[in-house]
Amino acid sequence: MTSHPAQETYDDGTRLHGEYKVPGGKLVVVDLEVAGGKFTNVSVSGDFFLEPDEALLDINAALTGLDAATGAPDLAAAITARLPKDAVLFGFSAEAVAVAVRRALSRATGWADHQWDVIPPSVLPTRVNVALDEVLTEEVGAGRRNPTLRFWDWEEPSVVIGSFQSVRNEVDPEGVARHGVTVVRRISGGGAMFMEAGNCITYSLYLPQTLVDGISFADSYAFLDSWVMAALEKLGISAFYVPLNDIATDQGKIGGAAQKRLANGGMLHHVTMSYDIDADKMVEVLRIGKEKLSDKGTRSAKKRVDPLRRQTGLSRAAIITAMQDVFAERYGATVSELTAEELEEAGKRVGSKFGTDEWLNRVP
Incomplete structure (x- = not known):
């Protein structure tokens, strides 16, 4: 069987990579590291559209410092809370970023x-x-x-x-x-x-x-x-x-x-x-x-x-x-x-x- 069990610990400094293709939407990619059980060096990317440009930095900042055990709903809530009120996410969502994060941690799987x-x-x-x-x-x-x-x-x-x-x-x-x-x-x-x-x-x-x-x-x-x-x-x-x-x-x-x-x-x-x-x-x-x-x-x-x-x-x-x-x-x-x-x-x-x-x- 090829199901991936959830990881409970992560080696500090190891670069983790997760991807999620939104059904009918765009690809969301997350690269990050875990140090002391917290997210660091977070980089969100993809072929989505986002306005204003600076909102991408807000998404990265919202995830940085969060506990690696944070569940998907709380990840999405943290991103939404950090985004400016006029931010427009087209082809993806805060929830999509959360899925990509969970996949990077091997707590979520892809097809x-x-x-x-x-x-x-x-x-x-x-x-x-x-x-x-x-x-x-x-x-x-x-x-x-x-x-x-x-x-x-x-x-x-x-x-x-x-x-x-x-x-x-x-x-x-x-x-x-x-x-x-x-x-x-x-x-x-x-x-x-x-x-x-x-x-x-x-x-x-x-x-x-x-x-x-x-x-x-x-x-x-x-x-x-x-x-x-x-x-x-x-x-x-x-x-x-x-x-x-x-x-x-x-x-x-x-x-x-x-x-x-x-x-x-x-x-x-x-x-x-x-x-x-x-x-x-x-x-x-x-x-x-x-x-x-x-x-x-x-x-x-x-x-x-x-x-x-x-x-x-x-x-x-x-x-x-x-x-x-x-x-x-x-x-x-x-x-x-x-x-x-x-x-x-x-x-x-x-x-x-x-x-x-x-x-x-x-x-x-």
């Missing part, structure tokens, strides 16, 4: 600090897919598995509800029974997903929380999906994030993300994007009000929600392959597979948790 694995789609029961999200996040947090991107596949029609959603409020029992739908609760928050074989693209990222150290909860969504935006752009789709967790184009929403952070340092980030959804069936299975329906770009006269199929003209498999290729090119990821032990553990958790009425109805 290139890890060996990434990619698990291509394999058909599994939806309950097993949900259980694997918990199992693999724990494995990455414990250092027993490389950070991993996994694409889901399934056959049975399913609804996957968020960890905090009410079954009663989200799911229509008559529609579920009529269409033979499996209802499952996942460990992350967010909204319900209606999933039939081939109707959407779902993937999960399992990563150490050091990758998002210093990045705000809100900003971490776009940061972790920057490779997806590049893949969609390659396919002719200009997509963007709508805070907090929606992925959209100028024609409307195409997907949404959710996250869960575990106590052992592992983190789950997963996304579902619409490929070709039967909207009539969806509204029979889910209790979707007019407000939420309009947000999904659906109207009663429309039979399908098909942004990825319509906007690319490509098969679902071709889009997934393009996504895998971009991820592998960007981060040097290699193809992997689920181990027998991971599948066995997921099966056990289906029996003890994800397949139980107690878990499903924990929020009635």
Whole structure:
């Protein structure tokens, strides 16, 4: 495994170097030394824009003398407090500088600090897919598995509800029974997903929380999906994030993300994007009000929600392959597979948790 543990001590006079590329913005570089546990000889640079010029000296001065154990929020606060009121930071922020500092100290990591694995789609029961999200996040947090991107596949029609959603409020029992739908609760928050074989693209990222150290909860969504935006752009789709967790184009929403952070340092980030959804069936299975329906770009006269199929003209498999290729090119990821032990553990958790009425109805 290639995760970098946090350093607790630093040799005086050793020059430390950290970089952070702001999603959709500029590169921030920090070079500094640590003497007696304090920052010294701090130099912030990058291809960003900053007015007035002298504000760069203020940023350096704000960091100089701070304790090397200072957390990212306090680093950003110190920089903001030192900057003149008329300072303009374009393409970066005080928070971005804080991330670069943390990376210089090896308390935060970048994509290139890890060996990434990619698990291509394999058909599994939806309950097993949900259980694997918990199992693999724990494995990455414990250092027993490389950070991993996994694409889901399934056959049975399913609804996957968020960890905090009410079954009663989200799911229509008559529609579920009529269409033979499996209802499952996942460990992350967010909204319900209606999933039939081939109707959407779902993937999960399992990563150490050091990758998002210093990045705000809100900003971490776009940061972790920057490779997806590049893949969609390659396919002719200009997509963007709508805070907090929606992925959209100028024609409307195409997907949404959710996250869960575990106590052992592992983190789950997963996304579902619409490929070709039967909207009539969806509204029979889910209790979707007019407000939420309009947000999904659906109207009663429309039979399908098909942004990825319509906007690319490509098969679902071709889009997934393009996504895998971009991820592998960007981060040097290699193809992997689920181990027998991971599948066995997921099966056990289906029996003890994800397949139980107690878990499903924990929020009635």
